[in-house]
Amino acid sequence: MSTLAAVLQEKTAQSDWALLTASADFLAALGGEAQALLHWRQIVAKPLSKIALDESLAFIQQWQQLELACCNYLRPVNTAGLTCQLLLIDHQLSEKLFSQLLQQAAEFPEPIICLAATSPADQLRLQQLQQTAVISPEIRERLQFQPACHTASLMQAASRVFCSRSLLALEALLWQKPLHCGQDSPLVSCELSHGLFSQQIAAKVVLPVFIHHAILAGEQALHPERQQACSPIELLNWAGLQQRMRLSLPQQLYAYGFSRFWRKTLQRFSQGSAIRFVHQEAELPAQGTVLVWGRRALPVVQPGLRLIRLEDGFIRSVGLGAEFAQPMSWIFDQQGLYFDATQPSDLEQLLQTLTLTDQQRERAEALRQRICQQGVTKYNVGQTGWQRPDTNKPVLLVPGQVETDASIEFGAHQVRSNLQLLQQVRTNNPDAWVIYKPHPDVYSGARAKGAGEDEAIRFCDELVLDVSMAELLQQVDEVHLMTSLTGFEALLRGKKVVCYGWPFYAGWGLTEDRFAPPRRGRPLDIATLVYATLIAYPRYISDVTGGFSTPEQVLTELEQRRQQNPTLADKALLWVRKRVRWVLNLLFGKK
Numbered sequence: 001m002s003t004l005a006a007v008l009q010e011k012t013a014q015s016d017w018a019l020l021t022a023s024a025d026f027l028a029a030l031g032g033e034a035q036a037l038l039h040w041r042q043i044v045a046k047p048l049s050k051i052a053l054d055e056s057l058a059f060i061q062q063w064q065q066l067e068l069a070c071c072n073y074l075r076p077v078n079t080a081g082l083t084c085q086l087l088l089i090d091h092q093l094s095e096k097l098f099s100q101l102l103q104q105a106a107e108f109p110e111p112i113i114c115l116a117a118t119s120p121a122d123q124l125r126l127q128q129l130q131q132t133a134v135i136s137p138e139i140r141e142r143l144q145f146q147p148a149c150h151t152a153s154l155m156q157a158a159s160r161v162f163c164s165r166s167l168l169a170l171e172a173l174l175w176q177k178p179l180h181c182g183q184d185s186p187l188v189s190c191e192l193s194h195g196l197f198s199q200q201i202a203a204k205v206v207l208p209v210f211i212h213h214a215i216l217a218g219e220q221a222l223h224p225e226r227q228q229a230c231s232p233i234e235l236l237n238w239a240g241l242q243q244r245m246r247l248s249l250p251q252q253l254y255a256y257g258f259s260r261f262w263r264k265t266l267q268r269f270s271q272g273s274a275i276r277f278v279h280q281e282a283e284l285p286a287q288g289t290v291l292v293w294g295r296r297a298l299p300v301v302q303p304g305l306r307l308i309r310l311e312d313g314f315i316r317s318v319g320l321g322a323e324f325a326q327p328m329s330w331i332f333d334q335q336g337l338y339f340d341a342t343q344p345s346d347l348e349q350l351l352q353t354l355t356l357t358d359q360q361r362e363r364a365e366a367l368r369q370r371i372c373q374q375g376v377t378k379y380n381v382g383q384t385g386w387q388r389p390d391t392n393k394p395v396l397l398v399p400g401q402v403e404t405d406a407s408i409e410f411g412a413h414q415v416r417s418n419l420q421l422l423q424q425v426r427t428n429n430p431d432a433w434v435i436y437k438p439h440p441d442v443y444s445g446a447r448a449k450g451a452g453e454d455e456a457i458r459f460c461d462e463l464v465l466d467v468s469m470a471e472l473l474q475q476v477d478e479v480h481l482m483t484s485l486t487g488f489e490a491l492l493r494g495k496k497v498v499c500y501g502w503p504f505y506a507g508w509g510l511t512e513d514r515f516a517p518p519r520r521g522r523p524l525d526i527a528t529l530v531y532a533t534l535i536a537y538p539r540y541i542s543d544v545t546g547g548f549s550t551p552e553q554v555l556t557e558l559e560q561r562r563q564q565n566p567t568l569a570d571k572a573l574l575w576v577r578k579r580v581r582w583v584l585n586l587l588f589g590k591k
Helices: 024-030 032-042 050-066 093-105 120-132 152-157 168-172 205-214 232-247 259-267 346-353 356-374 404-411 417-427 454-461 469-475 485-492 526-536 551-565 568-588
Strands: 005-009 015-016 084-089 114-115 145-148 158-162 177-180 193-195 250-258 272-280 288-291 306-313 328-331 394-400 432-437 478-481 496-499 539-540
Touching: 005 454, 024 032, 024 205, 032 205, 050 168, 050 205, 084 093, 084 120, 084 152, 084 168, 084 485, 093 120, 093 177, 093 496, 114 120, 114 346, 120 145, 145 152, 145 250, 152 158, 152 177, 158 168, 168 205, 177 346, 259 272, 259 328, 259 432, 259 539, 288 539, 328 346, 356 526, 356 551, 394 469, 394 485, 417 432, 417 454, 432 454, 432 469, 454 469, 478 485, 485 496, 485 526
Parallel strands: 084 114, 084 158, 114 145, 158 177, 177 193, 250 272, 250 288, 288 306, 394 432, 394 478, 478 496
Antiparallel strands: 005 015, 306 328, 328 539
16 A cells, blocks of 8 residues: 555545545554554664654655644644643544543643544544543543644644544654653554553664654655655655645635636635635625725725735736637735735835745755756747848847736836837847837737837837747747836846836846846845745646646646647637637637
8 A cells, every 4th residue: 555645636626635544554453453563662672774764754744844733734822831631532442442542641730632533433422422422520620622623733732642543643753742641552562652551562663763763664755746656754744735835825705896707717826715706895894804806996995904915926817818829827825916016015025135045945956957957937828930130130029019008007117018119129229120019919910009009010129929938938038028028038037137017926036137126236146036936936737637836847737738739619718718708808808
């Protein structure tokens, strides 16, 4: 059997996944048969290789750092200032043994918390003991029955743990807590365990050896996204990402003004939280957290409300958001938004304060190189090729933008239209070969052209349309823009970028800025910009698992999408999306 597995499955409206699976030998010994217990003790007596020992030590350290548990879809309880004892309940625990464990715990001064795993049988046994067990008034005053929760918070607060055979005891050992259990339990083989009711065994193994045989021995772990064998540490990192992202938002959220089409997408990016969708001011709470898209204004912002603004990520999809292509990354910003230069944002704060470790720097550089090699951009659209002109002139690319876009309203300065930008670039670079590429949303007809944009050809040498931005960036010398994300994509490829506005990547010493952006000035290298912008700031969702993911995995899935030949269903869906956009533009006008 696979000794360590992360399993994703749907449970009601939430994503339910468990991490810890004990080895077959340990489970057999946990069953209580004398022969299995003897076999288990013979197994743990065997010495480990240095590689296995180091792996076990790394597993214990990573488990604690990521604050993981067997089941991680629940939220932790508040244990600030709490020191307690844990009594672990399993479905086979008798009232007699429960009373004996209580008596042992009562010899210590801390309060006693009865805790069960999340399985229905264990939770039912917890309720039964709470109702029927004979408990003295003195002990009951110190006793608390804890409903299902993320157990890591209680494990950290525990001074010691009592159990019969609960699998949760493995968690206690991973947290290096003293464990009190019966002599007939395989758990007593560990150096941290104490036999309660009979003489302890003569020899005990150190914790790393115990954890190796109880959890890590046997087959490798299975990575949920790649569906391939991986190291236990890789699996822990994946699990830690899920847990961290699920807890980064409050348990209850209010989403204001989201259409029905985007609700399921929002729920994917907010998994771990309950969402109430509201459209009226009266439906907003006096206190709470409200999600809104972009710069949309709320009718009234109460003092107790906290706004989190959402936007597309920088590696979004294969296809245009305006044509309803499903995103693989979104941004949740609690201060502002990255394109709004009038106020700080979470990204700007990251760029002002982030100092990379060597490992983070290596990861950022590897990600940058991979993006360039794969030719990845935000939307990954464009069907035709392009050849650099046979000229000695410097080749300048001017990317067009949707002029009604909020990034121009809140990030542009004196130059605020595509035509103005082209005129400025031509005036400042009379001897250059200037290329103009309209925004993909404009070229597709999903968004309106800018004022006078039809005259663009008068101020450029070449107009390119259905060309991959990655292919253009590979061949041009410079990029001149207002606030377009193309400038960031050009920086990744080592190109000179001239900014006439205040995009998020301007003002850090990496671009030539015609107008100095407000609040910035800290010199950055490209690795710090990449790490903050593509790793630390966005949320990513994997198509494989439906769970939170990394930019590296999203690049893999994007590449797989691009290499697949579209099916008839894919073509039909794209046609429907285009027609829906056409109808919306007909009814409400292009924006």
